[in-house]
Amino acid sequence: MRSPYRVSFRIQNVDGGVGRVTTTPEPVREAARRPYVAGVVAALVGFTSSFAVVLAGLRAVGASGPEAASGLLVLCLTQAVGMLVLSWRYRIPVTLAWSTPGAAMLAGAAATDGGWPAAVGAFVVTGLLIVTTAAWPALGGLVARIPAPVAHAMLAGVLLPLCLEPVHALTTSPWMVGPVVLTWLVLLRLAPRWAVPAAFAVAMAGIGLWLARHGDALDGPLLPQLVWTTPSLEWQAVVGIALPLYVVTMAAQNVPGVAVMASYGYRVPWRATMATTGIGTVLGAPAGGHAINLAAITAALTAGGDGGPDPRRRWLASQAAGWAYVVIALFSTALATVVVAAPDGVVEAVAGLALVGTLGASLHAAVTATVRREPAVVTFVVAASGITVAGIGAAFWALVAGVVVHLVLTRPPEPARP
Incomplete structure (x- = not known):
């Protein structure tokens, strides 16, 4: 009769530095459940830690409350479908997410000419660029030629x-x-993974008490509802929103996502993933979704040890995350309506706390390069300035300024001597 327990070994240090082997039985059923638990946790952490950033970004570029709620709903659905399809097809834990850095960039952008329809048109262009990356790898190579410190500095500036x-x-x-803030700080010390979700829970409790006193402030749909917006192409939105959104999504999400998966021994199907996320972005844009991409942080929850002891079964964690996002989507509209009705600054405060770690990582990557730091510093300053020139936001001008300073300060290679 087969034993219901699996035996694993670990080495423990004892007095004198001598190793001792002990056994730790792990029930097979518990090991079989771990991928599903990891997937649900990845979905909950991914949603609660950054959905406030998405709402802030969509509202900043002109979305109304129902339109922002629709955008959050369609992002949950498109990334869920993408995860279910890719993980089932390739049997690896491919995890998708919305572009959190992209949403942060939108939050720092000003409303462009053409308003919300122009922003939706820029989202469509972003999706088409991602699809083009799948069909034409040279476009991805062109993005890779942007100096990494400049790209990180632009992200830090918009954050x-x-x-x-x-x-x-x-x-x-x-x-x-x-x-x-106090909850975030305490949990950052005790359980960093849950710091932002816990801070969000406390914020929701405060918003609930506020709404109890101001019941008339709640104005919006509570049931899932997609709001269609006909895209409009405006060159200012294409240059000021679509191009920076594409660069940030590729440099801060897709490329790190591939690296995270590789660190756990998985090779991401690049073209299939870019095609899936690009098409998902195009289809979700008229409902308000800005961009979906490979996950970087939550990918570690499904592809790592949390996804189970057997790497060949961890793709089930992505399946669980996909179905969890479908369930979350059913409640996302009501949640977005409540959050939009909150007093000014509360949701933005939660979003800012969620991005502190990303800001620190971006600044570190921008200023610790072995080359000169001036291009990165100039990029950061221009991006943080929030300027708008010719209807184009600061993110684009920060990239231009950083690349120009980099080219001026970089010495051309000396010709080879015979």
Whole structure:
């Protein structure tokens, strides 16, 4: 009769530095459940830690409350379908996410000419560029030629205004935002993975108490509802939103996502993934979705040890995450409506706390390069300035400034001597 327990070995240090082998029985049923638990946890952490950033970004480029809620709903659905298809087809834990850095870039952008329809048109162009990357690898190579410190500095610059929101909110709504920041700080020390979700839970409790006193502030749909917006092509939106959104999504999400998967021994099907995420972005754009891509942080939850002891079964974690996002999508509209009705600054404060770690990583990658730091610093300053020139936002001009300074300061290679 087969034993219901699987035996694993681990080495423990004892006095004198001598190793001792002990056995730790792990029930087979428990091991079989781990991929599904990891997938659900990845979905919950991914959603609660960054959905406020998505809402802030969509609202910044002109979306109304129902339109922003529709965007959040369609992002949940498109990334869920993409995960289910890719993980089933290739039997690897491919995990998708919405572009959190892209949403942060939108949050720092000003409304362009043409308003929300022009922003939706820019989302469509972003999706087409991602699809083109799958069919024409040279486009991805062109993005890769942008100096990495410049790309990271641009991301840090667009993140900075949103990361300042908790500071501003503490001065305007200390009784509501103070407990949120305190919860985030305590959990950052005890359980970092749950710091932002816990801060969001405290913020929701505060918003609920506020709405109980201001019931008339709740105005929007509570049931899942997709709001169609006919895309409009405006060159300012294409240059100021679509191009930076594409660059940020590729440099800060897709490329790190491939690296994370490779660190766990999985090779991402590049063309299939780019085609899936690009098509998903195009189809979701008229409903308000800005971009979906490979996950980087939550990918470690499904592809790593949390996804189970057998690497060949971890693709089930991505399946579980996909179905979890389908369930989350059913409640996303009501959640977005409640969040949009919150007092000014509360949601932005939660979004800023969620991006503190990303800001720190971007700044570190921007200024620790072995080459000169001036291009990265110039890029960061221009991106953080929030300027708008000719209807084009600061993210695009930051890339231009950084690349120009890099080209000026980079010495051309000396000709080879015979």
